[in-house]
Amino acid sequence: METFRPVRLVVGACLAFALLPLKLFMYLVQALGSGSPSEEDLMQSAPEPGNLPWFAINIGVALGRFVELLPNWINPPTIQMLQLGALAHWKASTIKALAELGVADLLARGPRSPQEMASSLGTPRSADALFRLLRLSSSSGIFAVDGLMKGSDTRFKNNRMSILLRTDHPNSVRPMLMHLGNDSDLPWMKLAEGVKLGKLPFELAWGKDVWQYLKEHPEREHIFSQAMAVQDKVAYSTALKEYDWTKYDEAIDIGGAYGSFVAALMRRHPGMQGTVFELPQVVNNAKSVWAEEHTDLAGRISFAGGDFFDAQTLPRPANGSTVYIMRSILHDWDDSASIRILQSLGAVMKGSRAKLVLVEQVLKDDFVNDISMRHGFDLHMLVACGGKERTELEWRNLLGRAGFHLNKIYPTKAMQSMLEAELVP
Numbered sequence: 386m387e388t389f390r391p392v393r394l395v396v397g398a399c400l401a402f403a404l405l406p407l408k409l410f411m412y413l414v415q416a417l418g419s420g421s422p423s424e425e426d427l428m429q430s431a432p433e434p435g436n437l438p439w440f441a442i443n444i445g446v447a448l449g450r451f452v453e454l455l456p457n458w459i460n461p462p463t464i465q466m467l468q469l470g471a472l473a474h475w476k477a478s479t480i481k482a483l484a485e486l487g488v489a490d491l492l493a494r495g496p497r498s499p500q501e502m503a504s505s506l507g508t509p510r511s512a513d514a515l516f517r518l519l520r521l522s523s524s525s526g527i528f529a530v531d532g533l534m535k536g537s538d539t540r541f542k543n544n545r546m547s548i549l550l551r552t553d554h555p556n557s558v559r560p561m562l563m564h565l566g567n568d569s570d571l572p573w574m575k576l577a578e579g580v581k582l583g584k585l586p587f588e589l590a591w592g593k594d595v596w597q598y599l600k601e602h603p604e605r606e607h608i609f610s611q612a613m614a615v616q617d618k619v620a621y622s623t624a625l626k627e628y629d630w631t632k633y634d635e636a637i638d639i640g641g642a643y644g645s646f647v648a649a650l651m652r653r654h655p656g657m658q659g660t661v662f663e664l665p666q667v668v669n670n671a672k673s674v675w676a677e678e679h680t681d682l683a684g685r686i687s688f689a690g691g692d693f694f695d696a697q698t699l700p701r702p703a704n705g706s707t708v709y710i711m712r713s714i715l716h717d718w719d720d721s722a723s724i725r726i727l728q729s730l731g732a733v734m735k736g737s738r739a740k741l742v743l744v745e746q747v748l749k750d751d752f753v754n755d756i757s758m759r760h761g762f763d764l765h766m767l768v769a770c771g772g773k774e775r776t777e778l779e780w781r782n783l784l785g786r787a788g789f790h791l792n793k794i795y796p797t798k799a800m801q802s803m804l805e806a807e808l809v810p
């Protein structure tokens with residue numbers, strides 16, 4: 386081992402030297418990050434992946450993987466393990482706390498100090514804590530400093546990352562972070578216990594499954610349904626473009642939350658009718674959302690409340706060509722529950738020409754080289770509801786066991802694919 390020491394020293398020195406330009410580059414990025422775009426400019430930002438060319442998406446994914454793994458090679462492993470095991474969690478908790486406190490909204494009218502923000506929140510004594518949250522966050526590139534760094538008198542402003550925490554940004558991610566912070570963090574802390582006992586971490590944390598929990602907490606259910614629409618901000622434009630939806634006259638969104646996906650689909654295809662099928666209490670809220678946000682689509686939309694395990698409650702296809710959509714539904718459920726959902730859908734599709742499109746992730750068999758976020762979602766499903774993400778073979782088998790044939794998988798520029806299936810006659 387000793388003989389390796391000089392070699393490692395030389396390699397280490399070379400790496401340190403090679404990293405100098407990287408350090409300079411980082412200062413440049415920081416300088417740009419704290420640079421000049423106005424709050425109004427930032428409100429127009431956040432391009433959607435659907436508008437980027439495929440080659441840019443592929444380069445972005447490859448570069449993202451490289452940058453994610455680079456610190457594992459260049460940092461001492463002990464430090465890196467603590468960064469991943471502790472710092473990553475602290476940063477995530479800080480972002481969720483800032484989202485909940487509404488700090489990005491407090492900065493909407495321009496830069497402010499933690500003291501000013503604490504006064505606006507009506508909690509003047511929280512200025513120091515606010516400063517420390519913003520210090521960690523801005524050193525991670527979320528929020529920027531306006532002018533000089535003057536300790537707790539520093540004035541902070543939004544940058545192209547933190548702007549997405551504003552409630553009124555068209556691509557706001559705040560509802561998703563509020564849902565994750567309030568409802569899911571406790572279950573994640575029960576992960577090891579759940580693995581050991583073979584129990585659902587969510588149930589260990591809250592004493593009931595997620596759907597019962599949401600039913601009993603309407604205010605959390607509202608945030609959950611808003612959080613689901615956040616998927617649209619990153620994914621819907623690509624899901625709309627990468628599949629030929631023109632072949633359908635009618636789209637029925639099963640478990641469609643507030644129906645944001647079907648609304649986007651109907652706007653893009655003016656001849657299309659839509660239906661949102663949801664749990665009865667969610668449908669009621671969905672109707673109010675549509676009355677406010679989708680008035681242009683009134684007359685073309687129907688709502689149906691029910692339970693997708695019960696075929697009697699599912700909407701039947703119209704005479705024309707119908708597509709049943711299930712976006713992020715089956716990944717919530719284990720195989721046996723998913724088969725029951727598919728079978729009840731099969732019962733109403735029988736005898737029609739209707740197709741089923743699942744909008745879901747397809748994991749790579751070569752998992753070491755897959756995007757790690759996919760495996761994050763898979764574990765989140767294990768924690769939150771006992772569901773899972775699936776590989777192509779797993780999807781094919783699942784659909785086959787429920788009487789469906791998987792026709793084709795259409796990848797999108799976001800993480801989900803569209804899996805077109807039909808009933809085997």
Ligand SMILES: C[S@@+](CC[C@H](N)C(=O)[O-])C[C@H]1O[C@@H](n2cnc3c(N)ncnc32)[C@H](O)[C@@H]1O
Nearest residue numbers: 613614640641642663664667691692693712713
């Ligand atoms: C992960 S969310 C996906 C929502 C929506 N499809 C989307 O992509 O934004 C799952 C949805 O399934 C609905 N759901 C859960 N159990 C249900 C049931 N038994 N019958 C109908 N809908 C149900 C929930 O209310 C929730 O909106």
